[in-house]
Amino acid sequence: MDIKSKISKLPETSGVYFFKDKKGKVIYVGKANSLKSRVSSYFSNSTQQSLKINKMIKEIVSVEYIPTSSDIEALILESKMIKSNSPYYNTQLKDDKSYPYIKITLERDFPQILFYRKINRKIKESKALYFGPFVDTNATRVVIKLLRQVFKIRGCRKKLPDWFVFSALCEYD
Incomplete structure (x- = not known):
């Protein structure tokens, strides 16, 4: 299944999404109130994205997600996944700090x-x-x-x- 088809089938619930490259390595982890809206936003306006995001989009081969029951649960899961995977494009939480x-x-x-x-x-x-x-x-x-x-x-x-x-x-x- 190609990425656009997968995105169209994402739920409108909160959760954590992650992008993988051609080697299957997680290159970015993010959280969303609406998985479908957030993930599709990366692919809809690529001309208005930063250079870093445009570069990341070109490397994405697969999109996966874990739905959560709340935004807080998504926030905590995102933090744990960033720490365990050390994705290249996540820089904000790479320093092993947790949320305050x-x-x-x-x-x-x-x-x-x-x-x-x-x-x-x-x-x-x-x-x-x-x-x-x-x-x-x-x-x-x-x-x-x-x-x-x-x-x-x-x-x-x-x-x-x-x-x-x-x-x-x-x-x-």
Whole structure:
């Protein structure tokens, strides 16, 4: 089955798609809210694509996909597939970083709002709230800064001195 036929049969659901070259190697992994719309967008307007994308399109021999039940599931699966396949055309996540989370600590007298990269089982069992994953690292940092300012919650990890207990809110950063 040629690529255009395969694309026409893609579902309109969320999922992860990957492009393979003539050697069967995964050269790009992406996520989509609608697999059909996203994948077909690569092949519909090739004159308006970047040079990198046009070069990639010429190398694509096959398109495969894994449907997911949600956009979040697609986001996490995309990250895992990029890390396990190291596709040539994926550069954003090649540095082994994961998507950011916002962590709100609850185990101390005063909460903290922190930027966090990975959540493992040990962390999940801790007394903290996690929000994410988020796609945009810079936007996540801006949100954290805003939350700290609005709620006057400190961002440092230093232990507060005992005499400071009289104030639940403080301006630290």
